[in-house]
Amino acid sequence: MKHLFFLVALLSLGSTMQAQQTQKPPLHGRHWMAVTGKPLAATAGSMIFQKGGNAVDAACAMLAATCTMWDVLSWGGETQALIFNPKTKKVIAINALGVAPTGATPEFFKDKGYNFPPEYGPLAAVTPGTPGGLCYMLAEYGTLSLKEVLAPAMEMAAGYPIEAQTANSMERAKDRLKQWPYSKAVFLTHPGEKREAPEAGEIFVQKELLATLTKMVEAEQEALKKKKSRKEAIMAAYDRFYKGDIAKEFVRGCQEQGGLITEQDLARWKPIEEEPLHVNYKGIEVYKLQSWTQGPMLLQSLNILENFDLKGMGYNSPQYIHTLYQTMNLTFADRDFYYGDPYFTPKTPINGLLSKAYAKERAKMINPDRNDPDLLPGDPYPFEGKSNPYLQLMKEHQSLTDTSSQTKPARFVPKHDAASILNTPASEEMYAANEIDSAYMDRLWRGTTSVEAADKDGWVVSITPSGGWTPACIAGHTGVGMSQRLQSFVLDSALCPFNVIAPGKRPRVTLTPSMALKDGKPYLSFAVQGGDTQDQNLLQFFLNMVEFGMTVQQATEAANINTNQLWLSLGGTSIKERMPHPGSILLNSNTPEATRTILKKMGYTESFSERTSGPVNAIFLDTAHGSLWGGSSNHGEDYGIGW
Template identity: 80%
Template sequence: MKRICLLVSLFVIASPMMAQQTQKPPLHGKHWMAVTGKPLAATAGAMTFQKGGNAVDAACAMLAATCTMWDVLSWGGETQALIYNPTTKKVIAINSLGVAPTGATPAFFKDKGYNFPPEYGPLAAVTPGTPGGLCLMLANYGKLSLKEVLAPAMEMAAGYPIEAQTANSIERAKERIKGWPYSKAVFLTHPGEKREAPDAGEIFVQKDLLATLTRMVEAEQEALRNHKSRKEAIMAAYDRFYKGDIAKEFVRGCQEQGGLITLNDLAKWKPVEEEPLHVSYRGIEVYKLQAWTQGPAMLQSLNILENFDLKSMGYNSSQYINTVYQTMSLAFADRDFYYGDPAFSPGLPINGLLSKEYAKERAKLINPAQNEPKSGPGDPYAYEGKKNPFTALLKMHNALSDTSVDLNKSFLPKHDAAAILNTPATDQMMAMNDSAYMDRLWRGTTSVEAADEEGWVVSVTPSGGWTPACIAGHTGVGMSQRMQSFVLDSAVCPFNVVAPGKRPRVTLTPSMALKDGKPFLSFAVQGGDTQDQNLLQFFLDIVEFGMTVQQATEAANINTNQLWLSLGGTQAKDRVPHPGEILLNKNTPDSVRTTLIKMGYKPTYGERTSGPVNAIFLDRDHGSLWGGSSNHGEDYGIGW
C-alpha cells in the first residue's frame, strides 16, 4: 500500500538565509502534491492521484470536495485557475466567474435603497461558475472521468463528519439561515434545540446536493454509452447543470426566494479559457489572471519594487515595510479605479498599468521618510499613448476616498465579522482588530494547489456561496454572494459598474511563477483584499530572502487597509480607504513599531499575519516537489 506524507506540527528547518522554526514541516513528494483548505479535501486529491489522475484531475477532486464541505464556498460559487500545460509549455487561465443576471442594473438596486449590491441572499448571486469551470478544466486537461473525480465529493454529500469550523459558522448564522427555507432544511439539523446547527463530528448529510451530482454523472455515463468522447461526455454533464433539469430547479428556487437569475442567464453563460497576464521580476515570470480579478495589482507591485534593493533593507525592517506598504497602496489605488471585466471594457488600460515605465514613475512617489496617505490612481493611459478619458471621474473618486472615517471603528464586511469571539489580548482595540482580521482571512475563499511528475501544475482560488448561503431550491447548491463586488457608481470604479452579463471584479487570485521557462512556484491564499498583499510578500520572502516554501507560508507579513474594500458595506464610507492603517505581527520589534508610528502609520498587532497561503515549490535541482501550507486555519497537504 502506498504511503502518504502528512503535514503535522512543529518541525525545525534551515534556509540559506535564516534558520527559522516552522510549526508545520515542509511537505516533500516525488510523484505528486495536493494542498488545499481542508484535510478531507486534500485526501480527495490524494485518492485521485492514486487512481492515476494528473494534477488537473486532483485539483478538480479537491475543488469538488471543498465545495461539498462548505469550506467558505459552495457549488454555486466561482472558480478561477491557472494551469501549466507541460505539453505546450504554456500557462493557461480559466475564467469561470459568474455574471450579473438579467435585470441587475444600478437603477434596480438603487430603487431598492442599496448603495452597493447586497451581501446576502438571492439578490447577491451571480450565475454559478464552479460546476462549469470544473467541467471545462477536467474535459480539456484531465485524464479521468467526471464520475471518478466526483466520487469523493459524492461520498461526502452522502454523509461526512462535519468539522467544528463550519459547524460553528452555521450556528452563528442560523437566524439568517432561517429566512431561506432550503438552507434551513440543509443546515439546521437540530431545529428548535438550543444548538440548531450540526455538532462537530456529526455526520452531515446533503441529499439534494448528492442528487444534483448524481444527475451530472448520469449525464456523462449516458453519453459514454452513446459512444461520445470523454470530453463530450463531461460536457453533457455541464449541459445538464446549465440547460437541463438541474438548471430549471436552480432557477425556480432562486426566483421563488426573490432572485433574478433566469434559465437564459444560465444557458448563455460559459467558462472562458484566456491568456493570463505576466511580468518579469528579476528574471522570474509571474502569472496572474486578467483585470476582472485583483491579480494584476501584485504584478504592478512587483514592477514597482524592482526599482528598490529590498534585500539590503532587510526582511520586515521599517524601511522595507514602508516601501512595500506604499507600493501596495499605489497598486491597489489603480486596482480600485481601473480594474473590471475586460469583455465590457475594451479600453481598460492594462498595458499601461503593467508597463515598466509606468512602474518607475509610480516608484518615484514612494516617500522613504513617511507614509503617503493620499496616494491615488495614476494615469496609465499616458503609457499607451492615449489620453485618459476619466479625468473628471478621477477627481470625484479622489474626493470619495477622502471621506471622513472614524479609524477607531474600522469597517469590516458584515459576513466577515461573525466569528469575532473570545480573542485574548490585553489591549481591547488590538483584540478587536486582530480577531476581525483573522476572521476575514479564514472566510470567503479557499485555495487548491496540485502538481505532478508529468509537469502539470494547477493553482485555483475558488469562492462564493459561503455560509450563510441561500440554497437554490432542491439542488443543494448555495448561491454566490459575489454581486456585492460590483459598484453602482462610476466614480468608485467606471469599469466595475454592475450590468447584466458582466463579471464583477473579484479579489480571487491564483498565482504561478516560471523560472527559466519551467514552473517554479504555484501559490494562492484566501482573505479578500489581503490576498495579493500576502502573496506578494510570500513571493518576496522566497525570492529576496531565501526562505523555503513552508517558512514563507508562515512568515510574518504586513497588511494594509489603505484601499477600497471589495466586500460588504452599504455606504461609500463603509468601504473607503483607511490611510496608514497597518496590521503588524505581534513579534515586530519595538524599534520598528516606534519608527513606523513616527512615519505616520497606525498599527494594530496580530499573532499570525501571513495569511493562509498554500503553495508548491518545484525543486529543479533535485527533481522533487515541496509543499507548503500556512500554520493556521485548516489548510492541509499530502504528497507522495
C-alpha cells in the first residue's frame, strides 16, 4: 500500500504543477484591494477607496452593502473582524457578536420542548452586533464619516437590481416569511402571485431600512454640528441604534412577534476590542479570534500538522487527506467540548489547547492506516498546570453519540448557494431524493459572507459577518432582520459545559476571519463562508499556499475535503440531527479512483461534489514586489476589485 500511496502522491503533485490556469483571474493591485461576497458590494468598497478612504473605511462600506443585499446576513446579525494596524504593527480583534437576551435560559427553552434554541424566528435572536461593530471599527480605525461610508448601502436600500441567488432564496422561504408580517411586507413584493418574491434584476426597495440608516447618519451629522469630534459623532449614531428610537422600535417589533430582546439588552451590549490568538507555523504567525469562535480549531490543527511532512505526502494524496481528516477530528472534538465565551465561567483552557506540547500528544493519537471513529476531546489542563474538572462530563458527552442508525451524506449543493452554482432557480425537488442527508449537509454548510480589504499604507482587514439570513424575521419597522445565532448555544453541559446558554453570554460561533504575518508584516488575509466547514477550508487554503506553493487564486479554487465527524453548530432540533457522522468525508468529484479506493480501505464513507469548499476570499500581500494579490473562489458570487 505504501508504494500505491507514493504513486498517487506523485500523480497529485503532477496535477497541481500543471494546474496553472484558474477559472477566475487573480486580482492585482498596487494601491488597494477589495474582495467580498457580492459584485455590487465589492464596487461599494472600491467607491470608498476612490474617495480616499483606507481599508477599514472600505471594509465597513462592503459590510454595510452585503447586509443591505441580504448576502446570507442582514443588519441585525453579527460581525467578527481582524485588523492589522500599520501604526502599531499589531493585529486587533473585534468582537461584535450579540448576546443572549434577558430570559434566554436552558429552562426557558426546555419548557417549550426545545433540545436547542430554535433555528428561525425571534426566539433565535441574539442582540444585533453589526451596526455597533461597524461604528466602532470606523470610529477607531477609519478616516471617513459614517455618512460617506454608508452612502453606497443607502443608495442600494433605496433600490438596487436584486440578483438571482438572493431573490430565489426569498421565494424558497416564502411560506416561513409569511409567518412574520414585517418580513412578508419587505421580501414578498408580489403577494398572491405564483412567484411572490422579486425576480432577478428587479429593483428591490427597502424603505424602512433606508429610514433606519438615515436616522443613524442624521445622528452623526447633528453631533458634528455641535462641534463633536469625528469619533464622537459616529458613536452618536451608534447610540441612536442601541439606545434611541431605533432601539425602541427594534425591541417593540421583536417582542410583538414573540422575541425576548429588551431595551436594556441593547443598551448594555457593547463591541469588544480584544487580543487575538495566534500560533507560529514554520515562521508564519497565524491569527484567529478567541474561543467564542471556532477559530482556535485552525490554530490547534496547524500545531498538530507541524509534526508531519505534508509536502512529502503530496497535495490531496490519500495519506495527506487522511492526516488532515484525523487532525481536524481531534481539534473539532476539542472545539465541541471546550470552546465558549471567554468572558463567562467556566473559561476555556485555551493556553493548554494551543500548547505545542499538547499538539504533539494529540498527533500521536493518529493511526496512519485507519480512520478512528471514536476520537474524543483531549485533556489540555495538565498543559496549563491544572487538573481537568470535567473528566466525568466528558464521558457523558461521549455517551450522547450513537451513530448506528445514521445515514451517510450523498452528493450535495447547499440550498442557499444552489441557484448560483447551477445557474438556475433552485427548487426543493432537487433535494427530495435524499431529504435527511441534504438537511444535514445544509446545516453543516450554512453560510455567511466575508470581507477582505487592504491598502498601500498597510491597513489590512478580514471580516466574517453573518446572522439575519433569509428567511429572516424583521424587527418591526426598522427593516433590520434579526440574528439566528442563538441556535449555536447548547442547553446541556454534557454537550459543552462552556457553551450553555445564559443571558448576556455570546454563543460559540463558526464565524472565523483569518490573518497571517511573515517577518512581522502582513502576509495573508483570508476568510470563507460555510458554517462548520469554514476552518476546514481555510486550513487547506493556507496549506495550499504555504506547503504547495499555489498562488492565492489557485488556492481559493483548489479541491478540498470536508469532515463530518463533528457536532453541528447550526440547525437541527434534536441530538441526532447534530451528532457527528464518523468516517463521512466529502471529496471533490475529480478525486482519482486510486485515491477513492485507498480511502475506502481506510474506513471512510465517501461522498462527492464539484463543490467542496465555500467561496474563499483572500488577499496576499506580496512584499517582494510591493503589490497586492486578490483571490476569490470560483464558487458562488464572491468578487473583488483592485487598483
